[in-house]
Amino acid sequence: MTSKNLLVELFVEELPPKALKKLGEAFSSVLADSLKAQGLAGADAVVTHFASPRRLAVHVTAVAAQAANKAVSQKLMPVAVGLDASGNATPALLKKLQALGADASAVAGLKRAPDGKAEALFYDSNVKGATLAEGLQKALLEAIAKLPIPKVMTYQLESGCELPGWSSVSFVRPAHSLIALHGSDVVPVQALGLNSGNSTQGHRFEAAVSPVVIKDADAYAATLTKDGSVIASFAERRAEIVRQLAAAAAKVGGGCKPIDDDALLDEVTALVERPNVLICEFEKEFLEVPQECLILTMKANQKYFPLLDAANKLTNKFLVVSNISPEDTSFVIGGNERVVRPRLADAKFFFDQDRKKTLASRVEGLGKVVYHNKLGTQGERVQRVRAIAQGISHQLRDLALLAQADTAAQLAKTDLVTDMVGEFPELQGIMGGYYALNDGLPEAVAHAIEDHYKPRFAGDALPRNDVGVVVALADKLETLVGMFGIGNLPTGDKDPFALRRHALGIIRMLVEKDLPLELNELVGMAFSKFDMATQLGFDDEIAPTKTTMVKGDVIAFDGAAGAALSDFIYDRLAGSLREQGYSAQEVDAVLALRPQRLGDVPKRLAAVRAFAELPEAPALAAANKRVGNILKKAEAEAQAEVLVNTNPGLLKEAPEKALHAALESVGREATFEFNDGNYAKSLQLLAALKAPVDAFFDGVMVNAEDPALKANRLSLLKSLYKTMNRVADLSKLAT
Template identity: 35%
Template sequence: MTRDLIFELGTEEIPARFMPGALEQMADLAGRLLEEYRLKYRQVTTYGTPRRLALYISGLAEVQEERVQEIKGPPLKAAFTADGQPTKAVLGFARNNGVEVGELVTRSISGGEYVFAVKKEAGRPAPEVLPDLLLAVVNGLSFPKPMRWGTLDMRFARPIRWVLALFGEDVVPLEVAGLQAGRVTYGHRFLAPGPHEVPAAPAYLQVLEKNYVLVDQHRRRKLIWEQVTQLAAREGGRVEEDPDLLEEINYLLEYPTALAGRFNPDYLKLPQEVVITPMRDHQRYFPVWNDRGELLPVFITVHNGTADHVDIIGRGNERVLAARLADAAFFYREDQKIPLAGRVNKLAEIVFQESLGTMLDKTRRIMRLSRLLVAELDLPGDMAAVVTRTAELAKADLVTSMVYEFPELQGIMGSYYAAHDGEAAEVCRGIRQHYWPRFAGDRLPDSLMGMVVGLADRLDTLVGCFGAGLVPTGSQDPYALRRQATGLVTMAVELDLKFSLAEVITAAYEGYKEGGIRLARDLDTVQEQLAAFCRQRLEHLLDEKGIRFDVIQACLAAGSDDLAGVYHRARELNAFREEEGFAALQTAFTRAFNLARQAGERYVLDPGKLKEKVEFDLYRALEEVRRLARPKLEAGSYLEALKAMALLREPIDAFFDGVLVMAPEREVRTNRLALLQEVVDLVFQVADFSRLVP
């Protein structure tokens, strides 16, 4: 027999960004615990609104499954005498496990026979185990910023105000945060607050919907989007898909109703971002566009309630947005009265980080590092002046009124103000794009100025923070260094930027010294820690691109100073695994590597001391393969280089068959080891094949 279970935690409003993770955790925890508690079930579903987290388990067994344990005892020959009498060993084993000797069974293991005690534990009724199971679910949930309330030691996303727990029609006897579970839930805070009794678990959704709560977040999201798109069409426009905004709105309300509002068309003369940011990021409104991609003086919002009085609600939203847009228009006009270049020195009033100077100090370091990157990336020398100007103005909009009020517009407003001041178009694009990518999956800069200044900005932040000892630990990353490193690695790989990570880290470190800032950690420590940090980001990126784990490890082991180079090597080695030559090269490398690593030191090959024909043959083959592979390696054609290296298989096999590498004569032995070391060095230019899984 089965019944459905509903378990609801009623809370004060939980932040929208907490909800997706909490619901996913709740489902995962419940699934694992049901297995652990031996309770069969059909399906686990989680529901959530700002005021509740709910777990619904359908088809839950009324009784645990029986547990059967087989406990290994002594060997059969030690358990009974020749005439079948039990020995002291087996009597003690049976007594310790609470079974009779006659109940023991025999099992064959690895050719030997042993006695086993079979213990059966009957399943307990589900109502007896559900309190512990559900409490374990609650205690297993984690949140970005949990809180305490009252005198309780418990921490949760927000204070818990009621608990509902029903197994079919029966209340599960459970206490959470000092609250006894019952059959009562609460509806919409204003339209039908409650309390409302739930007669049985299957009635849960219907009771809440009757009281203006759509608890199913998937249905709620679909309804919101349908209402928004239909309303936009009635207003003669369309809304663009915005999954992040839709998800946030979905977890801000319980009973959605969309409505449209309007604003003064004069505000459309402002840059689009100036209109959209207050609308979307501050008020959670959807902008409306026409078929030509032009912004309309219309917005759509979603309120938590019915369609009653939407006209009054709409006018209230219009007044709020009008005030926001009036402020934005004022800031925009006032900011343009002072040239962007005239604001650079005011960056001295903004602290970048207390031990790393001001934003003006950072700007000067970025200018210096950007010039060095032009050379490091082998870009045209005449770019240096434009890159330097871009770096000089990149952070200047931080001291404008617009960015102070709307921080989301940093870089964007700088590009508009620079254009207003008559700066070159390349400079304006670079100011905007040096923040790209802002997060994983974001667009990359298509401006060389934005790319160079963005790299310099990230390197300066990473080197400075690592130098100051501000290395991320666990979930703590207040300076978003993981995001900064991900951006740096992504640009290097996706834009195919060839540079030495060690050299640019050194250049950024020297920039702090030149600026009179002494970092707490020495350059070697920063190099080691930051290179490892970037290597982790690179490993994750390559994994996302579908490259095998062992290939990634093999290529990283061969060196990760050239981030883009690692990607190219990994991609082509991944492809080479499907070639006929892969097995040959792996075998050849492995034989050479296994002996070469026993050398314990580096030897110098002397071709004149090679005596046997197979030695000369391997040496000549190695020289020929080097000749073939060198231009391929220099051109980044690693697949072709690997195919050439695979030609070493036969001469290496002949070498091992024809001579004793570890010869007793030291001179002969070290020369042969030196030859194998050179074979390994050649292949190591692509990957450490010893890390590859056959």
């Protein structure tokens, strides 16, 4: 069967730049997968995708002109339905065969095979493979239908261009031409009111010819570059921009480098067909404005690449990725410099105006900003964050920390009512830090205000000082408690209030800072600060249940909400640990005990991993699981009250005496090491219990007829179980 390389291109008007990369990948992968599924392309076919502002294309190697025929066995019906008592075909069977293009002569060749409890008839046939025109038509329509397009537009086809049945089309952007080449042959397919051909358009302004004729599938990229002045490959165009940015920065000198921003780089790659990087500059007086403001306005509004010096400080130079390459670039450079100047002037104006009022004077304004219709205003929220921050400071027993944390918590949200953050919401927290320093507040407070949103994303830095950690914990706890209290929980892949990120932020701070805070106590305290129902079911010291009015609604913060939040945090912790490379067994073993000090979790995991490498570990884990099952059964039989202390006088058999003696010795040492935080050593000491545990189960009947003996042996096992499971639930390691 003839095999050639295939090229498909859909030429359209400018595609959404932020979506282009995904559109190109989806178009190529779906089309190629469909060809492979139909047998027109092999599993090892090389798929190359192209995506530029005005085209989506894919190149697939070794595509057959027609797929090979394949044998198909099709179930028809149960034998009892298809054949009568004499073995002749029933009308139902004949009708089914007729629908498949066969007649009564095929009855003799039908196969019988078991199908569940009954026997069924199967019809074997040889299905002709699809032609490339048929298969590509199906693949093309499927690829278009499955493009990740959030919104489509409907447009009319040009007069005289529409195909039968096509007068208007719904697609992400108007489509103008379609290429489908198998080698040099045009494959006759249709899509979006277009017939396939072998020509496309190049660069809007710099193409050498129009239209650009593609003579062969393999000549696509080279022809577009030569005749169309277009780099069709997204990856190659991106790499060329990176190269030119680096070269331009080196030309500026002084160790300058363009800002590192992959999202911006992808977006700019999607805006140009043939990049040309130019060096521009703005007045140095604008550098008096915090560089985050200037960088953001240049990136977000103009898609420029600011230049940083060797110390990562913003310079007054920036790089523009132009889509044209004129001989005289002064007009392009001058135009971009004129465009950016008003943007920077606005940023300077906002900064100057904001500094005329202190952050403290803005606190009252937060009472007019709605946070959530059930949770009140930002002003009310700030009071809760302050209360939680005070509670954390008390739990840390640091009164000096308390005063600064309270000040930072009170002012942390005030930049929300500044002009700068109103224009650039991404700068919240950052601007608060600058304005705090402008107000003469301590650096620790200013940094805490800036850092209290951290970590904002995976891999982000934690707050740089203890004040920031306390306020960040309080802020995230307030959000989690509030949303769990009103039942506003994440579902599936939807998490509008970023509760998963908040939980992971709390986990990272508790673990990486190794804070001496217990999770249930922390969550319980946070719930109590809402002055709402706070009966969480954790500890008796938590405040009694009560309710309060919030904007006219009665919100019940009950034990279910508290337990759900605790579970949520442990679930996020488990997922994070597995992503870090710990096995599911290791994670389950440690978290089964719900350790309250999350800073201990890494040490416990390391101890479990070291224990699992001991030769005695498998037997001890299996014995631990067996002991746990025995104790559960005993509790179910209402004998839990006798499982208190082992009475040495009731130890009759030598193995139980030996186990008791080993527990007395090993237990003391293991407990000492555990209390000293030496979890690995505590677990390693358990290796000495293997022999006495094995001997106990080999030579002692736990369920003795004498109730006193049985209760004492259960008590001995309970002591064993407690000793073995201080660091982790070792039964989770049993295979």
